[in-house]
Ligand SMILES: Nc1ncnc2c1ncn2[C@@H]1O[C@H](COP(=O)(O)OP(=O)(O)OP(=O)(O)O)[C@@H](O)[C@H]1O
């Protein structure tokens with residue numbers, strides 16, 4: 001199986017401070033991986049670096065996407081290659097309405113338009129369409145709008161940064177459905193999936209989107225990986241450090 005994404009020995013600084021240290025990760029085509037880790041461990045920074053945000057300076061290491069070295073490419077070029085992120089704290093973009101972004105995306109992918117417009121109407125999201133992007137939206141509303149933009153653009157590799165944080169129970173159901181739809185390419189072949197990464201603290205989103213594997217981040221590095229549900233259960237039962245002790249013990253056996 002080919003890897004859609006490979007990260008090799010990646011070191012990243014933000015404004016001179018090293019925040020990611022020797023990150024290695026491989027995501028095979030068609031797999032979705034979860035990332036767990038305590039606050040401040042570097043999860044968002046990893047997604048922002050993969051996306052190519054210019055604050056995140058790669059000092060060494062490589063990012064390979066579909067076999068091509070994209071380490072030196074900027075954000076726009078990476079987006080054109082099909083990488084996208086639903087951000088944890090996306091900016092407000094004054095002067096650009098959600099409707100304009102969706103129309104632009106529909107023009108690239110018309111088949112998607114009707115299905116998405118039905119989803120927008122059925123879930124009362126039409127009230128966001130004529131507002132500037134994220135302007136005055138609540139945390140839970142931002143989660144929905146971020147996912148909507150990913151559904152409209154249909155990236156090859158979708159990254160979701162805490163899509164399930166701070167959302168009420170009903171919105172969580174909708175977000176789960178939207179995420180499931182995002183990662184399924186063809187509803188009649190559910191095993192044939194779009195690839196990506198999902199950061200989650202609670203794992204709630206993983207009830208809708210199956211994660212093939214989970215990586216645990218601690219202090220700016222990926223310390224181990226394993227079955228997503230088992231890793232999550234271990235974190236719940238005994239904390240991040242204990243979980244990593246288990247993973248490392250298994251790797252060394
Ligand atoms: N733009 C920035 N400027 C300065 N420090 C930053 C910046 N971005 C990230 N950091 C620092 O890097 C570290 C990792 O932050 P990051 O947001 O990646 O953590 P996280 O794992 O996503 O945490 P959380 O679970 O709280 O979202 C933190 O100590 C943070 O303060």
Ligand SMILES: [Mg+2]
Nearest residue numbers: 043044045088
């Ligand atoms: Mg974060």
